[in-house]
Amino acid sequence: MRVFSEFSKLLLEGTTILLRDIGKVVAITARREGVTEILVAKGHDLARAINYEKLTGTVDLGDTVVLNTTARILDLGTGGYDFVIHVVGKGKETEFRREPGHIMKLRYTPCQFSCLAVEEQESPQHAVMATAESLNNLPVICGSLHSILPAAAAAVKWRSNHKARVAYIMTDGAALPLAWSQLVSRLLDSGLLDHTITVGHAFGGELEAVNLYSGLLAARHVLGADVVIVCMGPGIVGTGTKYGFSGIELGEIVNAVSILHGIPVAVPRISFADKRPRHQGISHHTITALGRVALRPAILALPFLDRKEFWQVREQLEEGGVWQKHRVVMADGKKGLEILSQLGIKVTTMGRGMEEESCFFTAAAAAGIIAWELHLARARGVHPGLGSGY
Numbered sequence: 333m334r335v336f337s338e339f340s341k342l343l344l345e346g347t348t349i350l351l352r353d354i355g356k357v358v359a360i361t362a363r364r365e366g367v368t369e370i371l372v373a374k375g376h377d378l379a380r381a382i383n384y385e386k387l388t389g390t391v392d393l394g395d396t397v398v399l400n401t402t403a404r405i406l407d408l409g410t411g412g413y414d415f416v417i418h419v420v421g422k423g424k425e426t427e428f429r430r431e432p433g434h435i436m437k438l439r440y441t442p443c444q445f446s447c448l449a450v451e452e453q454e455s456p457q458h459a460v461m462a463t464a465e466s467l468n469n470l471p472v473i474c475g476s477l478h479s480i481l482p483a484a485a486a487a488v489k490w491r492s493n494h495k496a497r498v499a500y501i502m503t504d505g506a507a508l509p510l511a512w513s514q515l516v517s518r519l520l521d522s523g524l525l526d527h528t529i530t531v532g533h534a535f536g537g538e539l540e541a542v543n544l545y546s547g548l549l550a551a552r553h554v555l556g557a558d559v560v561i562v563c564m565g566p567g568i569v570g571t572g573t574k575y576g577f578s579g580i581e582l583g584e585i586v587n588a589v590s591i592l593h594g595i596p597v598a599v600p601r602i603s604f605a606d607k608r609p610r611h612q613g614i615s616h617h618t619i620t621a622l623g624r625v626a627l628r629p630a631i632l633a634l635p636f637l638d639r640k641e642f643w644q645v646r647e648q649l650e651e652g653g654v655w656q657k658h659r660v661v662m663a664d665g666k667k668g669l670e671i672l673s674q675l676g677i678k679v680t681t682m683g684r685g686m687e688e689e690s691c692f693f694t695a696a697a698a699a700g701i702i703a704w705e706l707h708l709a710r711a712r713g714v715h716p717g718l719g720s721g722y
Contacts, residue, residue, distance in 0.1 A: 351402045352417065355379065357395045366511030366536050372397060372414070379404070383416040384509050386535065387443050396420040435542060437535045438508070450529075450539045450550045457539075457554045464549040467594030469715055471706040472548065473699045474586050474630065475563035475599045476579030476617060478506065479681035480696035482515055484599065485524045486677075487668025487700025488559050496704060499527040499557035501547045502534045503585070505564030505578040510536030513566050515679070522675050527555045534565060544588050552594075559703045562589075570617075579617045583625025590628030595706050595716060598622055598630040598658065599699045602691045604641060605684055613644045619652035629718040632658040633702050635665040635694035659718060665697030666690075 355374035362369040368383045368391055381399055383391040391397065399414040433448030433455075448454060451461045473484045481500060488496045500519075502510055510516060510530050519525040530537030531547035539554065541547035544562070551557045562585050569578040582598065589596040600622075601615035622632065632654065637645060649655040669686060672679060679686060679693065686693050706716065 351400070351405050353379075353399045353401045353414070354420075355397060355399065357391060357393055357397060360391075360393060364511065364514075364517050366509065369413075370397075370416075372399065379414050380412060381414040381416055382512070383419070384511060386445065386509070386511075388416050388419055389422055391416060391419050395422070433540075435540065437533050437540075439533070445535075447535065447540045449546075450541050450554060451546045457550070460553050461546065461549065464553040465592075467548060467552050467589065467592045469706075469710045470548075470552050470557070470594045471559050471597055471703040471710070472585075472589040472594045473559065473561045473597045473599060473633075473696075473703050474582055474589065475561070475696065475699075476582040476601060476621060477568060477681060478513065478515070478563055478566045479679060479692075480563055480599045480699075481561055482519060482524070482672055482677055482679045483665070483669055483693045483696035484561050484700040484703075485519055486671040487665060487697035488704050489524050490668050490671050491701045491704040492558070492707075494523070496558045496707070497526050497556060498524070499529060499551040499555050499560045500525050501529045501531060501541075501544070501551060501560060501562045502537060503544060503562065503564045503581060504530075504532035504534040505581045506567035506569070507565030508534050510534065510565065515566075515677075518675075518677055522677065524671070524675075524677075527551070527557065529555075544585065545592060548588060548592055548594065558707050559700075560594075574616070574620055577617055580621050580625055582618070582621035583627075586622070586626040586630045587628050590630070590718075595710075595718070596628070596630035597699045597703050597706070598626075598632050599696050600632060600634065600645075602635075602645065602695050603682075603689055604691060605688045613641070614648040614652075614654075619648065619654060622658060623652040623654045626657070630658050631702060631706075631716065631718070632660045633695060633699035634660055634662045635691060635698045636662060637691065641691065659716070661702050663698035663701040665694030665701065668697030668700055669693055 355372035357370050358373045359371035372381045397416045398418040401414045435449040436444050438444045450457050528537040529539045529547045531541045551560045586596040600618045
């Protein structure tokens with residue numbers, strides 16, 4: 333009780349804390365590329381934990397591990413997981429191997445590591461990246477939540493009869509390890525995604541890029557993507573203030589795509605199930621990101637809505653200046669979601685599934701359908717004519 337009393341005191345004082353614990357690995361519950369899920373015994377208690385091989389090496393049954401327990405203790409959105417900081421006794425299990433690349437991820441932290449970025453001189457793609465300047469009207473789906481990814485990707489594949497080459501760029505606005513996303517793993521295995529790129533301090537993609545701009549150019553000129561989807565990894569930070577949320581990057585993504593002569597297709601955050609007034613209809617996050625932060629016009633994808641919902645959404649968009657700034661295009665997103673159900677891929681946003689949040693997911697699917705139509709128009713030399721800014 334004394335420990336938690338001191339912990340509460342620290343929280344009230346606003347002290348930055350890192351809570352640690354130690355335990356023994358008693359079960360390996362899952363493995364996928366880059367990540368191992370384990371069960372750790374701590375005295376008489378059991379806890380689920382995540383080990384990222386890129387940061388802490390391999391972990392096996394019987395290993396003693398040091399855990400970061402902060403998020404679980406604070407009851408944050410990590411699904412009740414602790415995270416391995418160190419595997420005891422394995423610090424020198426292998427000799428250091430010089431890997432190519434000089435770009436550091438997680439810079440100036442105890443977890444920093446080097447990687448080969450697609451742009452740097454040692455990269456086989458350096459020459460291509462050195463001359464890449466334009467996206468050449470490449471359609472780019474821009475989102476503010478990770479949960480838009482499966483519906484958008486599935487809709488592109490459905491509308492293109494699985495001909496589209498789809499690349500996902502994960503920003504560092506939320507989860508940093510790509511391996512944390514079980515959705516990305518499922519989408520790659522099912523063929524709904526073809527490539528991944530991680531930018532900034534996010535890591536683990538097929539390609540690593542220094543920033544979003546070079547990540548976008550790599551998707552176009554290195555991977556040859558037909559459609560790109562950009563959004564953060566799982567998780568989002570919000571504070572209940574107008575600008576204090578990580579999804580504000582939606583506006584910056586739109587700007588980056590437009591600056592590089594791509595076609596941004598923005599996915600709005602729509603909900604008629606969220607009980608918080610600021611997220612009902614069009615979320616205030618979307619209004620701020622597209623109404624204030626986005627300085628370039630985008631195509632705003634809307635799903636088909638019933639009459640009452642449509643006029644509520646339109647009124648919110650007009651009041652926020654979004655309707656006037658961007659080009660609103662509607663598409664039937666329901667068809668694009670059928671492939672997810674057929675593949676048994678379950679998706680949620682804020683803990684709610686497709687039935688509860690149908691408009692949220694059909695908006696993402698509508699963006700996928702619109703993006704493929706833009707790709708076809710691009711192939712014919714037709715441009716939607718959004719203009720160059722304000």
